[in-house]
Amino acid sequence: MAIKTFAQLMEAALEVGPKTVAIAAAHEQEILLAAADAEKQGLADCILVGDRAAIKEIAEHGSIDIGRMMIIQEPEPKLAARKVMELVRLGHAQIAMKGKIETGDFLRAALDREVGLRVGRLLTHVGVFEIPGFDRLLFISDAGVVVAPTMEQKIEIVQNAIYVAQRLGVKEPKVAILAATEMVNPKIPTTLDAANLAKMADRGQIKGGIIDGPLALDNAISLESARIKGIKSEVAGCADILIAPDIEAGNMLAKALTYFAKAHMAGIVVGGKSPL
Amino acid sequence: MAIKTFAQLMEAALEVGPKTVAIAAAHEQEILLAAADAEKQGLADCILVGDRAAIKEIAEHGSIDIGRMMIIQEPEPKLAARKVMELVRLGHAQIAMKGKIETGDFLRAALDREVGLRVGRLLTHVGVFEIPGFDRLLFISDAGVVVAPTMEQKIEIVQNAIYVAQRLGVKEPKVAILAATEMVNPKIPTTLDAANLAKMADRGQIKGGIIDGPLALDNAISLESARIKGIKSEVAGCADILIAPDIEAGNMLAKALTYFAKAHMAGIVVGGKSPL
Structure with a gap:
């Protein structure tokens, strides 16, 4: 059946079960809120790559529960993006997600010959x-x-x-x-x-x-x-x-x-x- | 004062008083309805250029009052557009309006060296x-x-x-x-x-x-x-x-x-x- 609303999309995703999402430059409140929400609903398991101290402070300050999430310390956004691609490439995560990083920088990491996600097709x-x-x-x-x-x-x-x-x-x-x-x-x-x-x-x-x-x-x-x-x-x-x-x-x-x-x-x- | 809504725009137009609008290929119900409405509100005097018989039939069939409007017989849309530009160029109308004619054909008439409205600037x-x-x-x-x-x-x-x-x-x-x-x-x-x-x-x-x-x-x-x-x-x-x-x-x-x-x-x- 065709999915016609985001609510139906959510239901379908719940049936599939949680995916592991690796987030590049996760040190931002909006991102952490979305991650916590997705975990709570059973949609995702999140790996946060970014500035660990900043992530912890933002979570504490906003009362955001990130207790179950793995945090990988990499404060520099471009390197965090590379790390995220590596995690996906190695099968530790299924989805790469952009945090507080320029879209161009995130995509450049995805296109990188060494760590990126290219399979010869156009992104x-x-x-x-x-x-x-x-x-x-x-x-x-x-x-x-x-x-x-x-x-x-x-x-x-x-x-x-x-x-x-x-x-x-x-x-x-x-x-x-x-x-x-x-x-x-x-x-x-x-x-x-x-x-x-x-x-x-x-x-x-x-x-x-x-x-x-x-x-x-x-x-x-x-x-x-x-x-x-x-x-x-x-x-x-x-x-x-x-x-x-x-x-x-x-x-x-x-x-x-x-x-x-x-x-x-x-x-x-x-x-x-x-x-x- | 800045005009912020179409209602205010209408008020301002009413203050200025009616303009004469020449309509190319006016033989269409929507066009005649808009023309009759604009005349009734005191916004415009309309000159209809198009297929006279078709115009009269559409008006009669839709009970649209076009009694006060001048009709100029020119059933061919491209020629009707040229006629409209001529009317504006000679000062008989202040505004040229598009009826049942392709936008490109209407603009070509406006750009015509002989009858068009060019003054050396870009339209x-x-x-x-x-x-x-x-x-x-x-x-x-x-x-x-x-x-x-x-x-x-x-x-x-x-x-x-x-x-x-x-x-x-x-x-x-x-x-x-x-x-x-x-x-x-x-x-x-x-x-x-x-x-x-x-x-x-x-x-x-x-x-x-x-x-x-x-x-x-x-x-x-x-x-x-x-x-x-x-x-x-x-x-x-x-x-x-x-x-x-x-x-x-x-x-x-x-x-x-x-x-x-x-x-x-x-x-x-x-x-x-x-x-x-």
Whole structure:
């Protein structure tokens, strides 16, 4: 059954049982609160990598119970990130999580040839959104990792997003390749990429979902808007996955949902040995 | 006084008195309803250019009162757009409006050397948004006309947006030049453009507003988010104007606000002899 809310996602995670999560630069209150909460609910066992003294002080000051968590002393964030990747690589943890460290530094550790999680595929970001008033989870990619994807990279972005949606029970997700317009316009290169991706899916070169594009955001998610524009498409108006043309567009879409539409977001980086 | 809601905007427009609006390809129910409503409220006198028989039938069928409106027979949308530009150019109308015609075709008529509204400046789109739960109008540009703006064009986009905000009473609008991150990153060209625009404003090369960038959407509009990121800026957290890096990002931001955050939007194209 497709997971349609974060509450259902939580139930599914509880059924699977706790995963071991290694957190890089865990010396931050928000992070420790989330870790304690996840442990309490039986979702995760946490390994905290960071400034041990700072972690203990923050926990004490905020009355956060970190008694059951292992702490590994590594105050320098970049080294903490490397340590976290090592833990995952060696199988001591299943998930690498970012604490008080720049996203770029965290990803550089994940991509490191020596300790990183590369398996020869592209690492891509998939945002999962629960939006008030919207009837299903919406998956958006790539809003956080790949800056200006080439066509080859867009194929991997689409494939990774389909994988995440399928893991959350959407058997054959509907994928909209977004652009500023639904018309293929030689002057707008993103519409050409979108048309190419859609045709690749028609030819079976991208698998697991129903893919169409270019579509504008309105006609990707609103049946009414798709109807007014007269678009005939299995995806128009009912997309599960939105593929942004680049990180700028994806990032703005994701942040508009979070800040103005009050959506809840869970972000995940896939394509490596384990999720980030 | 700054106009903060569409209701206040309506009041201000009523004080100015009705403008003559020429509508290209007016043979559509939504358009006729809006025209009749604007006339009834004393906001506009409308000239309908389009398929006369279709206009009359739609009006009759929908009980829409178009009795006071002049109708000019021109069933072909592209020619109707040219006629509308001519009316504005000759001073018979003050505003050109798009009916049932592709945006591209409408703009091509506006840009036409013979009948168009060019005055040597760039035509740019400014979207004005009223967002539920947000304390002020938000201006976004360019989400509809300039596809991949050069630095020179971005300067005009910023300047036009400042002009529109000022006309709506925001004396010194705060302008956020958006990118996927607030850090200047040599690998992300849009952050470099944003930094350049901000510095041009410091040097007085762009006037009339307080300009900063790069800023990500969250730290442009949320004081809380700007504080957490430790950004020191007069604009961060309190932007009136958001400048998108390109039409894809702008379009997605605008549509996310309209469809998911239930915002009301009024779009205008400025930079020509008269607004579109």
